[in-house]
Amino acid sequence: MNSFRHKKINTKSGALKTPFFMPDATRGFVKFLNNDDIKKTGIVPMVVNTYHLFLHPGMEIIKKAGGVHKFMNYHKPLLSDSGGYQVFSLIHKNPKMGKITDNEVIFRSPTSGEKHIITPEKSIQIQFDLGVDMMVCFDDPPPNNYSKEKISAAVERTIRWAKRCLIEYNKQIKKRKLDEKSRPLIFAVVQGGEHVDLRKRCVDGLIEVSKEIGRDWDGYGFGARHVDENGIFLEEILRATASFIPEKALRFALGVGTPEDIVRCYPMGWDMFDCVIPTREGRHGRLFIRNEQSKFPTCLPAGRFPMTNTKSISNGKKNTKNKFYKIISIRNSKFKKDFSAVDKNCDCELCQNHTRAYLNHLFKSGDPLGMRLASIHNLRFYAKLMKELQEL
RNA sequence: GGGUCGGUGGCAGAGCGGUCAAUUGCAUCAGACUGUAAAUCUGACGACUUACGUCUACGGCGGUUCAAAUCCGUCCCGGCCCA
Numbered sequence: 001m002n003s004f005r006h007k008k009i010n011t012k013s014g015a016l017k018t019p020f021f022m023p024d025a026t027r028g029f030v031k032f033l034n035n036d037d038i039k040k041t042g043i044v045p046m047v048v049n050t051y052h053l054f055l056h057p058g059m060e061i062i063k064k065a066g067g068v069h070k071f072m073n074y075h076k077p078l079l080s081d082s083g084g085y086q087v088f089s090l091i092h093k094n095p096k097m098g099k100i101t102d103n104e105v106i107f108r109s110p111t112s113g114e115k116h117i118i119t120p121e122k123s124i125q126i127q128f129d130l131g132v133d134m135m136v137c138f139d140d141p142p143p144n145n146y147s148k149e150k151i152s153a154a155v156e157r158t159i160r161w162a163k164r165c166l167i168e169y170n171k172q173i174k175k176r177k178l179d180e181k182s183r184p185l186i187f188a189v190v191q192g193g194e195h196v197d198l199r200k201r202c203v204d205g206l207i208e209v210s211k212e213i214g215r216d217w218d219g220y221g222f223g224a225r226h227v228d229e230n231g232i233f234l235e236e237i238l239r240a241t242a243s244f245i246p247e248k249a250l251r252f253a254l255g256v257g258t259p260e261d262i263v264r265c266y267p268m269g270w271d272m273f274d275c276v277i278p279t280r281e282g283r284h285g286r287l288f289i290r291n292e293q294s295k296f297p298t299c300l301p302a303g304r305f306p307m308t309n310t311k312s313i314s315n316g317k318k319n320t321k322n323k324f325y326k327i328i329s330i331r332n333s334k335f336k337k338d339f340s341a342v343d344k345n346c347d348c349e350l351c352q353n354h355t356r357a358y359l360n361h362l363f364k365s366g367d368p369l370g371m372r373l374a375s376i377h378n379l380r381f382y383a384k385l386m387k388e389l390q391e392l
Numbered sequence: 393g394g395g396u397c398g399g400u401g402g403c404a405g406a407g408c409g410g411u412c413a414a415u416u417g418c419a420u421c422a423g424a425c426u427g428u429a430a431a432u433c434u435g436a437c438g439a440c441u442u443a444c445g446u447c448u449a450c451g452g453c454g455g456u457u458c459a460a461a462u463c464c465g466u467c468c469c470g471g472c473c474c475a
Contacts, residue, residue, distance in 0.1 A: 026428050047427070085427045097429085110429040136427075189427085227426065254427035261426070276428045283431055284424090333421070363431095371431055 006390060007271060009250065011077045011133035012182050013069065014044070018250070018271035021262065021386045022047045022079060023279055023379055027056065028072050030279055030379075032372040035074055040349065041376055042383035044076050045133075047274045050126050051083030051118065055109055059129050067131030079134035079274070082123045082165075083107075084189060085255070088141040088224065100140060102157060120164040128172045132184055134218075136254075137165040139189040141224035151193040152201075158191045158223070159205035166213045185218035187252055193224060196240045203244040219250030222270070226256055233261055242269040259288065259325055259385055266389050278382045282374035285331040285363045288381040289343045294324035325381070328356075330374065335360040348380035349373060 007018040023030050023038075026049040030038060038046070048068055053059075065071035068078060087105055090097040098107040104119045123138035138161055142154040169186050172178075188206040192198030203220065210216050222241055226234050238253070242265075245251055253270040256262055262273050278288070328335070328342070338356040346352075350359065350373040362370030 022427095024428060031428085031431080049428080052428085079427095081427050086429090088427090090429070094429095139427095141427080221427075223427080225426075231426085233426095252427085257426045273427095275426055276430085277426055280425065280428070280430065280432085284433095286425085329423085331422095366431075368431070 005269075007250065009185070010181070011185065013075060013077045013133045016045055016077055017390055019262075019266050019386060019389050020045060020272055021382050022272070022274040023382075024049075024274055024276045025072075025074075025078075027052045028068060030375065031283065032368055032375055033279075033379075035072070037349075037372070037376055038074075038379070041379040042387070043379050045079060046074070046076075047079050047081055048072075048130065048132065049081050049083065049086075050123055050130070051086045051107065053080075053130060054083070054118075054126050055111075055116070059126060063129055067129075069131060077133040078130075080127045080130050080132040080136065081254070081274075082127065082136040082138040082189075083118050084123075084136065084139035084141060084223070087139070088143065092141070092143055102160070105138075120161040121168040124165050124168040124172060127184070128176065134185040134187065135169075136187045136221060136252075137162045137189055139191060139223055141189075141191060142193065144193045144225050145229055146193065148193075148195060148198070151191070151195065152198055155191045155198050155202045155205070158189060159202060159209060162188045162206055163209045163213065166209060166215060166217075170213065170215060185250070187219040187221050187250070188217045189221040189223040189254070190241055190245070191223045192237075192241075194228065194234060194237055196237060199237060199241045200244050203241070207246065216246075217249055219252050219272070220245045221252040221254045222256070223254060226253065226261070233257075233264065235264065238265055238270070239268045245269070259382070260323065262385070263324070263389070278378035279375045281327070282376075282378040283371040285370070285374065286327050286329055286378075287342050287359075287374055288325055288327055288378050290325050290345065290381065290384075291323060292345065330356060330359050330370075331363045332360075342377060343381075346377065346380060348377045350377040 005018075009016050009018070021043070022045045023043055025046040028048055030046065053062060053068065062068055062071055068080075069075050086107065087100060090107065090110065091100055091105065096108070097110065098105060104117050107116045107118060108114070109116060118138065120138040124135065127135040137158075139158040140154045140161065142151050144151075146154075166186070173183055188209075190199055190202045190206065192200075192202045206217060206220065222238065226238055228234060242251055250272060251270045252272040253262075253265050255275055256265055256270070256273050257275050258277060265273070281288075330342070335356045338360070340356055341351045341354075342356055342359060343351050354373065359370055359373060362373070
């Protein structure tokens with residue numbers, strides 16, 4: 001079953017081989033890093049966010065700049081998230097932040113309090129204006145602990161919205177005279193929480209939509225959270241959902257994840273990943289280090305690689321045994337006098353030039369340089385991990 | 393020498409009779425983070441104890457009071473003003 005298919009996809013900004021990881025450049029930048037930093041990590045595609053860029057700097061500026069690539073001066077593949085996640089992270093988590101109706105979502109800007117209405121059509125229009133290479137349907141990702149009824153309602157809404165997105169997509173393609181080569185790829189999103197039957201229903205509904213409208217989805221995303229409330233990876237849900245998705249479509253595990261989660265998802269058929277973890281954890285002083293003793297990835301295809309849950313249910317503590325990597329918190333006092341490299345086998349700017357003691361000092365001093373170097377290191381870790389997966 | 397204002401936990405700085413082992417910030421020590429409201433957030437932070445709790449603490453000593461970081465006396469130390 002674990003067929004390691006390496007798909008090659010073509011976008012107007014270049015080709016990509018799966019699997020690949022995209023860091024989140026939500027507002028058009030990866031915090032603390034410039035394009036040269038990104039390039040040196042080996043990372044190529046990135047994710048930008050429709051809602052955040054719509055708010056600031058606003059579409060007038062982006063259009064005037066000639067699209068988000070030109071604005072960022074980043075001319076490699078970019079995927080835009082639709083703003084659907086903000087329905088979850090802003091509104092579902094805090095109803096004061098806006099309102100969801102069947103027709104639209106009213107967001108209250110977290111910064112200004114200003115109200116903005118996003119509809120599926122508007123999200124797609126914005127994404128075309130951004131000029132990205134890959135776009136995502138506007139969806140409604142409910143928290144996994146909602147009742148099954150509520151999650152089912154979100155599934156149906158997500159399907160209805162996907163239809164509106166696809167209609168708008170076709171409209172924009174026509175209006176902008178785009179062809180197969182120049183059009184952005186479009187991804188539907190599968191909701192359904194922790195319910196396999198709802199995930200199945202969602203994929204089926206999305207397939208129906210594509211038949212009805214007469215255009216296949218280029219890919220399907222796994223929506224909402226892929227871990228339960230205890231942080232336990234929803235292995236069976238991810239596996240089942242991947243199996244429901246049409247074989248030739250791309251499978252995008254939105255928001256996945258830890259290195260461990262990515263490595264687990266890939267054999268299930270997931271091709272693309274994005275996550276804030278490498279950069280956010282980096283900014284918070286947590287550095288990923290490859291475990292030399294680990295036999296990964298050579299034993300991965302055989303399915304014998306230890307895929308321990310990050311947290312065990314019984315005691316809530318981390319199980320780091322047999323992991324192929326570990327994480328150090330560089331702010332911990334034990335690194336104050338540690339003059340070794342963060343990872344002596346790493347070729348990133350941090351590990352090649354500085355000691356743990358120095359990075360500890362940078363973090364203790366609160367200087368942005370520490371956060372930059374840590375982000376670079378973690379992205380380098382992810383880039384190398386993806387390369388290994390690509391070579392399986 | 394006279395006057396005056398002050399001396400509080402690693403630092404800064406609240407409290408000005410009981411609800412004070414003492415607000416808050418910083419520092420320190422841990423932890424969390426999964427389609428980024430995150431350079432954020434949470435917890436611990438006098439000693440001993442798993443905990444209940446006990447002890448020692450608001451410059452020193454001595455008073456007043458059922459009760460003092462808080463009131464009084466005195467001494468020591470510091471800032472400012474006058475000689």
